[in-house]
Amino acid sequence: MPRLDRSKELFSEAVKLIPGGVNSPVRAFRSVNRDPVFIASGEGAYVTDADGNSYIDYVGSWGPMILGHAHAGVLDAVTAAARKGLSFGAATEAEVSMARLMTSLVPSLEMVRMVNSGTEATMSALRAARGFTQRDKILKFAGCYHGHSDALLVKAGSGLLSGSTPDSAGVPASCAADTLVAQYNDLDSVEKLFGQNKNQIAAIIVEPVAANMGVVLPAPLFLEGLRDICSKEGALLIFDEVITGFRLGIDGAQGHFGITPDLSAFGKIIGGGMPVGAYGGRRDIMEMVAPSGPVYQAGTLSGNPVAMAVGITQLSYLRDHPEVYSRIAALGETLFSGLESIIQRTGAPCCVNHIGSLGSLFFTPGPVTGFPQALLSDTAAYAAYFNHLIEAGIYTAPAQFEALFISNAHGETEINRTLLAAERFFQKEK
Numbered sequence: 487m488p489r490l491d492r493s494k495e496l497f498s499e500a501v502k503l504i505p506g507g508v509n510s511p512v513r514a515f516r517s518v519n520r521d522p523v524f525i526a527s528g529e530g531a532y533v534t535d536a537d538g539n540s541y542i543d544y545v546g547s548w549g550p551m552i553l554g555h556a557h558a559g560v561l562d563a564v565t566a567a568a569r570k571g572l573s574f575g576a577a578t579e580a581e582v583s584m585a586r587l588m589t590s591l592v593p594s595l596e597m598v599r600m601v602n603s604g605t606e607a608t609m610s611a612l613r614a615a616r617g618f619t620q621r622d623k624i625l626k627f628a629g630c631y632h633g634h635s636d637a638l639l640v641k642a643g644s645g646l647l648s649g650s651t652p653d654s655a656g657v658p659a660s661c662a663a664d665t666l667v668a669q670y671n672d673l674d675s676v677e678k679l680f681g682q683n684k685n686q687i688a689a690i691i692v693e694p695v696a697a698n699m700g701v702v703l704p705a706p707l708f709l710e711g712l713r714d715i716c717s718k719e720g721a722l723l724i725f726d727e728v729i730t731g732f733r734l735g736i737d738g739a740q741g742h743f744g745i746t747p748d749l750s751a752f753g754k755i756i757g758g759g760m761p762v763g764a765y766g767g768r769r770d771i772m773e774m775v776a777p778s779g780p781v782y783q784a785g786t787l788s789g790n791p792v793a794m795a796v797g798i799t800q801l802s803y804l805r806d807h808p809e810v811y812s813r814i815a816a817l818g819e820t821l822f823s824g825l826e827s828i829i830q831r832t833g834a835p836c837c838v839n840h841i842g843s844l845g846s847l848f849f850t851p852g853p854v855t856g857f858p859q860a861l862l863s864d865t866a867a868y869a870a871y872f873n874h875l876i877e878a879g880i881y882t883a884p885a886q887f888e889a890l891f892i893s894n895a896h897g898e899t900e901i902n903r904t905l906l907a908a909e910r911f912f913q914k915e916k
C-alpha cells in the first residue's frame with residue numbers, strides 16, 4: 487500500500503479552499519471512495535505523486551498526453567515560445583501555422599478558430615450552427631459529454647452520471663429547453679425528434695466514438711445515418727472530436743470512419759497539455775463567425791503563442807511519425823484483448839469496449855452499445871478494481887464512465903504489468 491501522507495495533507499487543505507478540493511470534479515476520486523492522489527510530476531508513461539510514489543498513467547490528462555509526459559520536443563517548444571513572451575492579445579504567426587496545420591490534416595476543416603477549452607469549442611460551434619441555419623434547437627445524445635456550457639448539460643455523461651431537464655443546478659430550464667436528447671446508436675430516436683421538430687433543429691452534435699459514458703463505439707451505419715439525416719433535414723452535423731481528434735488517427739474519427747461533418751470541435755490533444763480548443767469546418771459556416779460574420783465569439787488568450795507552439799509541435803510530430811498510431815493501437819490491442827481473456831478465464835461479469843489506444847473496462851457483462859447498457863455497470867466493483875490498481879502502482883480513470891488512454895511512451899513492460907495486476911484482482915474476486 488503506497489503511503490499517501492502528503493496527498494492527504496494537501497487534500498485536507500484543498501477542501502477548505504476549493505469546492506470539493508479540486509478544480510474539476512472527477513479528480514476528487516469520489517466515485518472510487520478514496521481521497522485523491524496529488525500528482526507532482528510526470529515523465530513518459532509514468533506520473534509521480536506528492537509522496538514520491540510512481541504510477542503507470544492511463545489517464546494522460548484525459549487524452550492530451552499522447553506522446554507521454556514531459557516529451558522533450560514539446561518541452562523545447564514551450565521554453566522557446568515562452569522566452570519570446572507569454573501573450574500579446576494580438577495576431578501572431580503561430581496562429582497561422584496552427585490553422586494551416588489543422589486544416590491540412592483534417593480535410594473537413596476549411597477554416598478553424600482557436601479557443602481555450604473543449605467546452606468553448608463545442609459551445610461556439612453550436613452558436614455558429616444556430617447562426618448559420620437560423621434555427622434554435624440542437625440534438626445531442628444521452629451519455630455524450632460536450633463540456634459544461636449550459637445548453638449541453640443535459641444527459642451529459644462523464645462526471646454528471648448520476649427529457650430536456652438540466653443535469654446541473656444553476657442551469658435554468660429555459661437554457662436547456664432547446665436541447666433535444668436522442669439515444670446513441672439509435673437512429674430511430676433521432677428520426678423521431680426530427681419528425682417532431684420539423685425545420686427547427688440547427689445541428690446534431692455527437693462524439694463519433696462516445697468516450698464519456700465509458701467508451702462506446704458507433705454501430706455500423708450510425709454515423710452515416712446521422713450524416714444522411716442532417717443533409718436531408720438541412721441541419722448541420724457537428725463531430726465533437728475533443729477526445730477522438732488526432733487520437734484515432736491524424737484525421738480523427740472522421741477520417742477513421744470516412745464521414746464528413748459540417749463542423750468539428752477539438753481540444754485535449756491539440757493543446758498537448760496546454761488549455762486549448764478549436765472549432766472549424768465548412769468555410770460558408772465559419773465565415774459567419776465574428777469579425778467576418780454576425781456570430782460573436784472571442785477570447786483574450788485564444789491562440790496563445792505558447793499553447794500554439796505546443797500544439798504545433800505535438801501535431802507535427804504525429805504527422806511526421808504516423809507509426810505512432812499503429813504502435814499505440816497495437817498496445818491497445820494487447821491490453822484490451824488481454825483484459826478480455828482475463829474476464830473469460832475468471833468468468834468476471836465484465837466487458838471491454840475499445841478502439842485503437844482508447845478503451846473502457848465495464849463492470850457489466852454487456853455488450854455496452856449505448857447509455858442504458860453503460861448504466862448497468864457495477865460502480866462499486868469498478869471502485870474496488872481502481873483501488874487494487876492504485877495499490878499496484880497503476881493510475882487509471884477514477885470513475886467507471888471514463889476512458890483509458892494509452893500514450894506512445896507506454897510499452898510492453900507497462901501493459902504486461904497492468905495485465906498481471908488485473909489478473910490478480912479478478913482471480914481474487916473469483
Ligand SMILES: *Cc1c(COP(=O)(O)O)cnc(C)c1O
Nearest residue numbers: 603604605631632633728729753
Ligand atoms: C473533455 C471533453 C470536452 C470538454 O473539454 P474541456 O477542455 O474539458 O472543456 C468536450 N467534449 C468531449 C468529447 C470531451 O471529452
